[in-house]
Amino acid sequence: MNVYISATLRNFFGKNARLETAATSIREILNWLKDEYPESEKVLFDENGKLRSFIRIYAGEENRTAEDKWDTVLSKDSEVLLLPAIAGGAPENDSIIPEERRKTVSFDDKEIERFGRHLMLRDIGVKGQKRIKAARVVIAGAGALGSAVIQYLAAAGVGTIKVVDFDDVSLENLQSQVIHTTRDLNRPKVASAKDIVRNINRNINFEAENTKLEAENIVDIIDGYDLVIDCTDNYKARYLINDACELCDIPVVFGAIYQFEGQVGIFNYKDGPCLRCFFPAPPPSGLVPTCAEGGAISPLPGIIGSIQANEALKLIIGIGDHLAGKVLTVDSLYLRFRILDVKKDKECPLCGAHPTIKGVQDFDYDDFCGLKQKEEEIPIEGFTPEELAKRIENGDAMTIVDVREPHERAIQKFPNALVIPIGQLARRQNELDPEIDTIFVCKQGMRSVLAINTLREAGYKGPMYNLKGGIDAMKDIMFSHEGAWL
Amino acid sequence: MIREIGIAGGAYTQICEEAIRAYPEEGCGVLFSGEDPHRVDFIKAMKNTAEDKENGDRFHIDPLDLFRTEQEAEREGRQIIGFFHTHPDRRAVLSQTDEQYMIPGMLYIIVSLSGGRVTEIRGYKKEKEIMEVVLRI
Numbered sequence: 001m002n003v004y005i006s007a008t009l010r011n012f013f014g015k016n017a018r019l020e021t022a023a024t025s026i027r028e029i030l031n032w033l034k035d036e037y038p039e040s041e042k043v044l045f046d047e048n049g050k051l052r053s054f055i056r057i058y059a060g061e062e063n064r065t066a067e068d069k070w071d072t073v074l075s076k077d078s079e080v081l082l083l084p085a086i087a088g089g090a091p092e093n094d095s096i097i098p099e100e101r102r103k104t105v106s107f108d109d110k111e112i113e114r115f116g117r118h119l120m121l122r123d124i125g126v127k128g129q130k131r132i133k134a135a136r137v138v139i140a141g142a143g144a145l146g147s148a149v150i151q152y153l154a155a156a157g158v159g160t161i162k163v164v165d166f167d168d169v170s171l172e173n174l175q176s177q178v179i180h181t182t183r184d185l186n187r188p189k190v191a192s193a194k195d196i197v198r199n200i201n202r203n204i205n206f207e208a209e210n211t212k213l214e215a216e217n218i219v220d221i222i223d224g225y226d227l228v229i230d231c232t233d234n235y236k237a238r239y240l241i242n243d244a245c246e247l248c249d250i251p252v253v254f255g256a257i258y259q260f261e262g263q264v265g266i267f268n269y270k271d272g273p274c275l276r277c278f279f280p281a282p283p284p285s286g287l288v289p290t291c292a293e294g295g296a297i298s299p300l301p302g303i304i305g306s307i308q309a310n311e312a313l314k315l316i317i318g319i320g321d322h323l324a325g326k327v328l329t330v331d332s333l334y335l336r337f338r339i340l341d342v343k344k345d346k347e348c349p350l351c352g353a354h355p356t357i358k359g360v361q362d363f364d365y366d367d368f369c370g371l372k373q374k375e376e377e378i379p380i381e382g383f384t385p386e387e388l389a390k391r392i393e394n395g396d397a398m399t400i401v402d403v404r405e406p407h408e409r410a411i412q413k414f415p416n417a418l419v420i421p422i423g424q425l426a427r428r429q430n431e432l433d434p435e436i437d438t439i440f441v442c443k444q445g446m447r448s449v450l451a452i453n454t455l456r457e458a459g460y461k462g463p464m465y466n467l468k469g470g471i472d473a474m475k476d477i478m479f480s481h482e483g484a485w486l
Numbered sequence: 487m488i489r490e491i492g493i494a495g496g497a498y499t500q501i502c503e504e505a506i507r508a509y510p511e512e513g514c515g516v517l518f519s520g521e522d523p524h525r526v527d528f529i530k531a532m533k534n535t536a537e538d539k540e541n542g543d544r545f546h547i548d549p550l551d552l553f554r555t556e557q558e559a560e561r562e563g564r565q566i567i568g569f570f571h572t573h574p575d576r577r578a579v580l581s582q583t584d585e586q587y588m589i590p591g592m593l594y595i596i597v598s599l600s601g602g603r604v605t606e607i608r609g610y611k612k613e614k615e616i617m618e619v620v621l622r623i
Contacts, residue, residue: 011591081553083552084549086514086549088584088587089544089581090575091579091581122575321577
């Protein structure tokens with residue numbers, strides 16, 4: 001019998017176009033081919049021994065691909081054709097919203113008018129807008145990033161928005177957290193978030209969660225939602241969110257800002273990397289200040305938050321290219337945008353080949369971040385602002401070292417303090433008198449701990465103390481004091 | 487391993503023409519090389535025989551059509567090196583079905599169209615793994 005091999009498959013059959021065989025049925029032919037051309041087995045059959053989906057077998061013009069036709073005895077002069085089925089198709093929609101849920105959604109006339117500018121976009125259209133309405137999104141943090149994300153997702157028509165934040169609005173928040181206004185001072189941030197969403201669209205199902213994210217509550221808070229947007233400002237929350245989302249199989253749109261720079265990325269999307277693949281461990285606490293300590297230019301969180309909202313919508317609609325497995329870095333000062341690739345880490349303790357983290361644990365982030373004092377280490381002693389004030393009034397002999405940066409000192413000086421930035425401490429330790437107490441001060445009492453540890457490592461032996469809570473905590477004390485010298 | 491494939495200008499134009507003609511359905515065809523086996527010199531648009539293509543998202547080339555095309559090519563001394571198809575209003579990336587039907591060693595060119603215009607064209611090959619090949623037009 002004559003067997004014709006398609007040109008597309010010949011490489012696996014010794015480049016032959018036609019083969020002569022004594023076999024009399026399709027099954028015999030396939031077995032004979034496997035024996036004659038061992039190479040061909042993996043192109044004909046899959047791992048389970050089933051004929052591959054792209055292989056078609058014809059006897060003359062008749063399709064004999066189905067296995068129940070393999071045993072028919074064929075006449076000697078028939079020609080068997082081994083051909084590929086060339087098939088495929090555009091990708092199915094890649095939305096994170098299940099189709100069944102989309103189909104339950106409908107729009108009234110008002111909504112068609114409201115979302116007209118989405119509906120007219122070919123890539124969004126009615127289907128896309130239905131996915132947006134069907135979406136259930138958690139926004140962790142109603143601060144600066146959250147302000148942009150909450151407003152845009154509400155305006156875009158996300159059906160269910162849950163906002164988690166434990167904080168109240170303070171005056172310094174108003175520089176960048178644009179959903180809060182002077183009227184909202186001392187109110188919970190989730191309350192002003194709710195007002196904003198209500199004013200945009202009353203039909204949105206808004207859920208306020210005025211709590212702090214902890215290992216005990218995070219799974220309950222995020223479980224059953226389609227997407228979490230990380231708008232928090234600290235490592236503890238970021239790692240909690242990352243771990244919980246990986247374990248609940250929810251993608252995270254990550255965002256972070258510092259001074260003039262920002263980052264956006266998507267973690268836990270499909271089999272992509274998680275935050276731990278990107279940052280295996282956070283930097284030592286105190287080294288990288290939060291925005292409360294380090295500051296940030298006002299529109300930056302608006303830029304980063306808007307990109308987060310845009311990424312979230314693309315995941316919901318299932319369109320475009322997104323930042324899964326990538327991190328976008330934005331330098332707003334010099335206008336440089338870069339995209340870094342984040343590879344999945346096979347050794348990742350959370351999403352790697354052999355994960356060691358199997359539940360959201362009450363993880364000791366202080367220890368993880370290197371802040372917690374180890375037992376063998378000498379603990380760092382500190383003074384409260386009251387204690388320091390008293391010592392200053394008593395005229396006790398001591399050296400006060402201000403480790404803040406020059407621009408921070410420009411806002412508020414600490415009188416009679418020796419100014420040594422952290423980076424210069426080790427080399428300038430001879431300026432300190434080891435016979436008397438040295439007190440280190442910074443904005444919030446974090447970098448001063450780092451300063452003490454740095455000097456200890458450098459071999460400084462004199463007594464060192466930290467100002468607890470930093471100059472921020474000292475401010476109120478000193479100003480209320482008669483003869484305040486700040 | 488060949489990571490770069492050339493496409494003759496004429497062949498490229500024909501691919502785009504077929505992509506636009508078929509829009510909003512998927513268009514498809516066969517790619518042939520001439521003397522240089524790593525260059526697409528000729529193409530032949532094929533009939534899309536997929537049954538469920540109302541959404542413009544399935545293509546299928548009838549194996550017997552391909553058989554006849556192969557024989558024709560043999561007579562003309564052309565070599566089949568792969569296939570092209572279009573993704574109307576979708577990115578030029580492999581879908582799951584595309585990957586499932588890939589024959590190892592063959593070149594797969596995907597043309598993406600948006601609103602009836604060609605916006606992106608990419609090539610892929612499956613060797614041990616699926617990889618993107620650079621298309622030089």
